[in-house]
Each structure stands twice: as C-alpha cells, then as structure tokens.
Amino acid sequence: MxxxxxxxxxxxxxxxxxxxxxxxxxxxxxxxxxxxxxxxxxxxxxxxxxxxxxxxxxxxxxxxxxxxxxxxxxxxxxxxxxxxxxxxxxxxxxxxxxxxxxxxxxxxxxxxxxxxxxxxxxxxxxxxxxxDALARGLRDGPNPTIARLWRTTPGLLRPDGLLLYGPHEIAERNETFEVAQYAPGWTLVGDDSGGRGLLMRHHGRDRHSVYVLDLGALGEDVAEDGDLLTDDLIGWLAAV
Incomplete structure (x- = not known):
C-alpha cells in the first residue's frame, strides 16, 4: 500500500x-x-x-x-x-x-x-x-487492523471519498459523533464523505470486520443495523 x-x-x-x-x-x-x-x-x-x-x-x-x-x-x-x-x-x-x-x-x-x-x-x-499514535495515548491503534494500517500510512483518502482516519483525527471524530455513548464497544475508523461511518469493534473476537452505517443511526448493534463492507480491510484496500 x-x-x-x-x-x-x-x-x-x-x-x-x-x-x-x-x-x-x-x-x-x-x-x-x-x-x-x-x-x-x-x-x-x-x-x-x-x-x-x-x-x-x-x-x-x-x-x-x-x-x-x-x-x-x-x-x-x-x-x-x-x-x-x-x-x-x-x-x-x-x-x-x-x-x-x-x-x-x-x-x-x-x-x-x-x-x-x-x-x-x-x-x-x-x-x-x-x-504519533503512541504520543496521543492511542497505543498502536484501536484494533489490530487499524494498527496495521497505521504502520503503512497515517490514514487514507481514496478518490471515491472514503476516508480512513489517522491517529491525528480518530479521537476527535469519535468524540464528535459520541460513538462511545451510542455504540459502546465500537470505534469509528473512517467515513464515506457522505454521512455514513465505517465502524469496527475494538474488543472481542471479531476485530477485523468493517461495517458501514449512517452516522445518525448509531446504536449498540452496529453489526445488525449496518452493512458489512469487508472482513479484510487491508486486502480490500489493496484490491479496489
């Protein structure tokens, strides 16, 4: 990448x-x-x-x-x-x-x-x-997938408008949309520049799947309410 x-x-x-x-x-x-x-x-x-x-x-x-x-x-x-x-x-x-x-x-x-x-x-x-992530108290990332992404690039903006956040903006975006309150256990890792967020779990077994959900519809069951984008973000980014 x-x-x-x-x-x-x-x-x-x-x-x-x-x-x-x-x-x-x-x-x-x-x-x-x-x-x-x-x-x-x-x-x-x-x-x-x-x-x-x-x-x-x-x-x-x-x-x-x-x-x-x-x-x-x-x-x-x-x-x-x-x-x-x-x-x-x-x-x-x-x-x-x-x-x-x-x-x-x-x-x-x-x-x-x-x-x-x-x-x-x-x-x-x-x-x-x-x-930068370590200095901000983010460890190496909110989950293994994003940690792996950050080892290559501090976020990524694709031509189609899909944005994956770097350590310099991920905390602010999660605070803005009150993710910890409305979708506990999940982290907003990016958005599609059109009002939909990309969310991943930061605890549990499945910390690889990325779901897309309207940021105005955040709830506790993101996997049920959202659409599965990929279970291999790094591979998906390399292929598209």
Missing part, C-alpha cells in the same frame, strides 16, 4: 518555511541509492524533526554530509541496515534488504540490550504515524 502523503501532512502540520535544497537530497541518494518515497517526501517538505525527543536522520550540505545527524554519516550504515533514529528505547533502522514494490523500506527497532530486531513500521510514513 502506498502511504497517503496528504494525510501525513495533516498529521505533521505545516512544514517549515525553509525548504530543503533538492541537491542535498540528491547527494544523499548518490551515496545511499534511491531513498524511500515517503522519507524523501519528508526530507523535501520538512527536512528535520524529532520522535520521542530524539532527532530523525536528515540530509545536509555536501561538506557536512558526514555529520552525526546526516543520514549519510558513516556510523549510520551497518550492512543492510541504516539508522534513522536513536533514543533510549533503541535504534530505529531502515531494512535496506526488504524493499516493497513501492520502494519503501520497513523500519526495525534494534533492542539496545540483546540486539534483537522488531518490525515497527512498513514505511517511514508509518513510522511517524505509529509514534
């Missing part, structure tokens, strides 16, 4: 006024090869930022390309791993040997004590989404 960069922009907010010079990015790619599209976009639009109080690797002028914060710093490369973020919780690294069809590199966390690696996100955009 391709990350929705406009949803990523909404998550991050307005970019800095000073854009990153394109030739800085081009120099980094001359050293490292083609960068993942969502990371390249972030470099061009934002150029710098931090996660959990620690800076994300960025690009620098040619004469500073070996500086510590630059993604081209020699210490960041370890075989087929490239460190982009380092804090007390571990080292976050691009897995250069696992590119997706879209050219994205997954991000792994290397434990500082035993060296074990865990998958954190499937894309750089997902890396930012996952950490």
């Amino acid at each position: 391709t990350p929705d960069l406009e949803q990523l922009r909404a998550l991050l907010g307005a970019p800095p006024r000073t854009a990153t010079p394109p030739h800085w990015i081009e120099h980094a790619e001359a050293v490292l090869g083609p960068l993942p599209p969502s990371y390249r976009w972030w470099l061009a639009e934002y150029g710098s930022g931090a996660v959990a109080g620690a800076p994300i690797a960025t690009v620098a002028p040619t004469d500073h390309a070996a500086d510590s914060d630059a993604v081209t710093a020699v210490w960041r490369r370890d075989g087929n791993r490239l460190c982009i973020h380092l804090d007390d919780g571990g080292e976050h690294r691009f897995a250069l040997d696992r590119p997706s069809a879209e050219g994205e590199w997954p991000i792994l966390r290397r434990d500082p004590f035993d060296g074990e690696e865990d998958l954190i996100a499937d894309t750089f955009a997902g890396f930012l989404a996952v950490h």
